[in-house]
Amino acid sequence: MQTEETLHKNDIHLEYKIKNSKGKEISLEWKKETGYKRKYQFREKRNYQVAQQSIFLALLNDYFEIELLPPIKRSNVAIQLLRINRLVHGKDSILFNLVVEHRCNDLFQKDIENGVSIKTAMRRMETYKISEGLHLLIDLLFELGYIFVSRITKGAQGSQRIETVKEIWRNGKIILEKNDIEEIGTKINSYLSNEIKSQSNYTVSRGLNLLKIE
Known part of the structure; x- marks a missing residue:
């Protein structure tokens, strides 16, 4: 042979x-x-997660002020998710960062109880922070009457599921499709990232109509 x-x-x-x-x-x-192709697939997936997050924030901005924190480090692989500190509506606020942290800690403990090694559980925490942050935004929007058409991807070896939103509906009508989410979400992320670049934190005032950002 x-x-x-x-x-x-x-x-x-x-x-x-x-x-x-x-x-x-x-x-x-x-x-x-290997190499470039795998890196490209990761970048495409992460960039769409970033676009989703920005779209969700734009929709929530009709109801909340949004307090953002600067990124901990810069990424050369993909555009970066925004760090959300809290959402404010009048005298009420949602400590977003804290809620996500609690959810991730619960998942970490479940992994350990299910026999996952500490090293693997720690590595999963980064994925959990992203998925749970997106899930919390979806939960809030669902309470406000938004409906999502999604594809659910199960994580490897029992890790947390990942929800990829393909369509967003409101009052029986589709308001955003996948291409809209990707294109408009990327623009919103770029706008907000530039706003926070030179500040220790940045508050997005309620009702900015971020979906119309150019």
């Missing part, structure tokens, strides 16, 4: 040449995506 191995920048390509019972040579191929 002959083996030809070709290494590309982004792929590992193995080709095995064997002969069948009639003496005819056939090839068996095996490919594995």
Whole structure:
């Protein structure tokens, strides 16, 4: 059996040449995506999560002031999620960051109780922070009458599910589709990220009509 191995920048390509019972040579191929392709897929997924978050905040901004915190570190791989400190409506406020932290700690404890190693549980915490933050925004909007058409992806080896919103409905009408979420959400994230860049925190005043940001 002959083996030809070709290494590309982004792929590992193995080709095995064997002969069948009639003496005819056939090839068996095996490919594995690595490097750039895997990085690209991560970036695309994260960028859509960022766009979703920004759309959710824009919708909630009709009801709440939104207090944002600057990013802890800059990312070169994908655009960054906004750090939400709290949502304020009159004298009432939702300590968003604290609620998400409590949810993530509960999931961490469940992982440990289910036999997940501390190292793996700690690694999952970063994913939990993102998914639980998005879930909390969805929960709040659902209470305000918004309906979501979503695709639910189960996490690997029992980790938390991830919800990807494809459509947003209100009063029986579709108001945002996937392309809208991606395009408008990215613009909103860019606008808010620039606003907070030079400040220790930034409050988005209620009713800014962020969906119309250019």
